[in-house]
Amino acid sequence: MSEAGVPSRFRIETVAETGSTNADLVARATAGEPDGLVLRTDHQTSGRGRLDRRWDAPPGTNLLFSTLLRPDWPAERVPLVTSCLAVALVDALEPLLNEQAAGVVARVKWPNDVLLHDRLTGDPIGGSTAKVAGILAELVGAPSDHGATVVVGMGVNVAWPGPGDDGPPGAVSLLGVRAAVEPTALLHVILRAFGDRLDLLGDPDGPAALREAHRERSATIGRWVRAERAGGDLVGTAVDVGLDGALRVVTADGSSIAVRAGDVVHLRTD
Secondary structure, eight states: OOOSSOOOOOEEEEOOSSHHEEEHHHHHHHTTTTTTTEEEEEEESBOGGGGGGGGGOOOOSOOOOOOEEOOOGGGGGGGHHHHHHHHHHHHHHHHHHHOOOOTTTEEEEEETOOOOOOOTTOBBBSSSOOEEEEEEEEEEEBBBBTTTEEEEEEEEEESSSTTTTTTTBBBOOOOOTTOOOHHHHHHHHHHHHHHHHHHTTSSSHHHHHHHHHHTTTTTTTTSSEEOTTOOOOOEEEEEEEESOOEEEEEEEOEEEEEEESEEEEEEEOO
């Protein structure tokens, strides 16, 4: 059953502890679970991100959830759910940060992170990466003419690491910038924004609208970056995001290359 204030397309289940909400939903999707299930936990013992990076936040401190989607969009739009959720989080955090941490803004770091930056300088809070959230999307089975199934998970650092905590390198929390919010309330705001973005993505011009929203909220476009890819690293200036979600990088020799998979490091230019 959908909770009050949450779009009817979503129904939330909460468990006290699990290994991975993504893994749980992949299993349930394979068993036939319908679209829209949101699985949330207070503690994740085997949480992971891209490249199998792992973290273990203290129980009850952060927002950890995954969503099962069975969209009927064209298959090429399915990878855009990562950008869709990242943009939704930035939109959800904007009023909270404006009210409680006016000097801080949230920005999307390609491909799957959300960072906190100084509103005036554009620098990461604390001079480090300032990662406040990470996203991991997993395709379940192969896309077909009837659509695709994808599980997309997010971890938002709500209260950990706090001031003085020894968290993951480069991590920052909302509490760390003096923005206090209850995780359940934040989840509801995120799901409202995410539902709106998913509806728009289903429109004929959905990818173009999402691309523009991502560009406006990007921490990566305009930066000197290193794209770490399976075929070798690529260094250049990130100049755009494509309709397919790929990051466009221009190298020193003027070559323009679309990066569709890999990790990106923001490099200093001074």
